[in-house]
Amino acid sequence: VMPSGGWWAGTLLLSLLCSGTVAARPKVLILGGTGRIGSACATHILRARCAPIEVIIGGRSHRRAQAALQEIAADARLDKGSSELRFEQCDWTDPDSLSRAIAGVDAVIHTAGPFGEQPMVLRACIDAKTPVYVDLSDPLPYIRAAKAMAADAHAAGTCALICAGAFPGxxxxxxxxxxxxxxxxxxxxxxxxxxxxxxxxxxxxxxxxxxxxxxxxxxxxxxxxxxxxxxxxxxxxxxxxxxxxxxxxxxxxxxxxxxxxxxxxxxxxxxxxxxxxxxxxxxxxxxxxxxxxxxxxxxxxxxxxxxxxxxxxxxxxxxxxxxxxxxxxxxxxxxxxxxxxxxxxxxxxxxxxxxxxFRRIVGQSAAEFALAMIRHPVSHGLEAAAAANPAGALAAELLPIPPGVWTPEELARDPNERRSLLARMLRVEGTLNFGVRVLEYAPGTPPK
Ligand SMILES: NC(=O)c1ccc[n+]([C@@H]2O[C@H](COP(=O)([O-])OP(=O)(O)OC[C@H]3O[C@@H](n4cnc5c(N)ncnc54)[C@H](OP(=O)(O)O)[C@@H]3O)[C@@H](O)[C@H]2O)c1
Missing domain, CATH: 3.30.360.10 (Dihydrodipicolinate Reductase; domain 2)
Known part of the structure; x- marks a missing residue:
């Protein structure tokens, strides 16, 4: 069974820009964007865009950054001197450096593992009221600590998705x-x-x-x-x-x-x-x-x-x-x-x-999750209007995930959300094949 329908990430960004609820040119910080997976993530976001965006790759080393900037610009076919891509020196283990880097950005994608047990970057994003946070974490103690921040994230208006790579993700x-x-x-x-x-x-x-x-x-x-x-x-x-x-x-x-x-x-x-x-x-x-x-x-x-x-x-x-x-x-x-x-x-x-x-699909998956999350603050902007008119068309546009800390399986609870995510993620460039199939049926169960 192949998921079908849905929309493409670029369309999301366009509708986000047209909605006027976030900055005209969203700023996305990719921590670890100078690395193998972070740079693949940056490339995918820039290739998927259909409207201006600012991608900032964060890391500690200028030398790594120069190589990554060159590779991303070439892969994303950016014009020379494009203002859509830049580097910011940042060490996420240093709280001052981290808070400088995340100030004023619309989305943080944290790819600079290993993640350890404490979600320090997520905590900083909640404190800074960053609208969207996505990471590639996988340690179970980290996941539990992140989920424990759900109420704080909700209060801050931060929509956070953890474990958002290829596997988990x-x-x-x-x-x-x-x-x-x-x-x-x-x-x-x-x-x-x-x-x-x-x-x-x-x-x-x-x-x-x-x-x-x-x-x-x-x-x-x-x-x-x-x-x-x-x-x-x-x-x-x-x-x-x-x-x-x-x-x-x-x-x-x-x-x-x-x-x-x-x-x-x-x-x-x-x-x-x-x-x-x-x-x-x-x-x-x-x-x-x-x-x-x-x-x-x-x-x-x-x-x-x-x-x-x-x-x-x-x-x-x-x-x-x-x-x-x-x-x-x-x-x-x-x-x-x-x-x-x-x-x-x-x-x-x-x-x-x-x-x-592998490197590309992890980066592309994180990018697609982030693009889906970037859409959510738009729906939050619609909340007040929808509350005033619950039967109206706006209510139908509300999406299932409110601010909080979520895992991919929670984001995928809603069948429409899940299928639109899969429609994009299973067709990213470099995909060889995919399929979801019923192999055998319980006796007496009609095939779908
Ligand atoms: N869920 C999945 O599907 C999946 C699969 C594979 C890997 N992963 C995760 O992906 C992560 C990244 O893998 P990768 O292959 O991209 O590794 P990588 O090439 O070594 O990239 C990591 C990047 O993070 C930066 N970095 C490291 N520590 C930092 C710090 N304290 N502050 C700021 N930047 C820092 C590094 O740059 P500098 O050293 O210059 O700072 C580097 O550019 C892994 O750690 C792993 O946890 C997830």
Missing amino acids: LSNVLAMEAASLLPPGEAVGDIDFSYFTAGLGGSGKINLYITNEGFGTPVPTYREGVLDPSLEAGDQPRKVDFFLDDDDPSAKLVGTRTVWSWPFPEAATVASELSIAGSSSVGMGTAPELWNWIMTLMVRSLPRTIWRSQLFCHSLALFSLPLVSITDRYVGETHAMRIDLTGAKGSRIAAVQAHRS
Whole structure:
């Protein structure tokens, strides 16, 4: 089943500008915009625009900034000297530097991980009453701390979306779409997320460190409908087909791969959102296959406590970087994901999505989420008018998410919102294939 209809991000920006509720030229700050994923995010926003916008990339290093500005300007086909793109030096761990950078911006997209456990940038955005905040976070303690700020965000008028990358992010929205295809009345039983990234997928070396740290982190899976995390990252191998049809491009490029249990939060947050009755799992695999086996061997030989040492994880990342850089030259940047959902009566739904570049799809997904969020303050501007005339056309334009702190699955609760998000996110440049399909039906259930 393919999502259809919806509108494109550029149209959103245009309607936003025409509404007169935000600055004539919205300012978007991308923290970490000098990095691999942040620069892909900046490029996508600039390419999607159909009206002037100001994209500010934030980072600590001028040297990195110069390279990123050049790459983004070329990829987004900006005129020489365009005022739509600039760099601002900023260290988000320094409160003064951060508050200077976010002052007066309409949206902050935080891509400068790792995210740790405290949402410092979100806190600063709420204090500054920034209208839109989006990040690429994934640690569960961070998500809980961010959700605890929901009332403050609501009071400040900040619309915040966390975990808004490819996985978690797009994967959560796809899972919600898959769940919506269950026959009426059938509850969700099990949900399994599977991911494949060739090497680092074009992302920065910080992701090697984050991967090492993951081995010491409990995997937040559900068992029999209850959250039951266990220290099994890098274990529990299973085979996954990253395609629905044999002629899907991902069948040839990715095919069937082994994935190993991995501590991504959607195994808990989406399972909770869907009130699953059974179990959840999340698995990750990379290429070349050799890396999976080396890491599995290491994780089985070293105690989990070692993987919680920052020094160990940094040293291992530094040691493996030259080797990964060599193998990355041969494996490309391919990304693929698959979500399998089993209904309590046995129905099975599968969703697949694949892209040429992991780095690009993460940046593009964050950009698309942000563009969807930028629309929300416009609807907030309509609230007063709609309250005065609840039966009027304005009420129909109100969108389901008020200010607060949200996850992608919460944003995707509303079927229209979900399908319009998917209509854009599944068709971004570089997408190889996608699909959401009912595989089997519970006896007596008519096919959709
Ligand atoms: N949800 C998903 O799908 C997903 C997938 C993969 C990765 N991620 C997240 O994406 C993040 C970025 O990955 P990447 O590949 O783009 O890494 P990257 O290339 O290393 O980029 C990170 C950028 O952040 C900047 N930065 C780091 N610390 C900063 C600070 N204190 N203040 C301001 N800027 C800072 C760095 O520039 P300077 O060093 O010059 O400051 C760099 O440009 C990762 O940390 C990970 O958490 C999410």
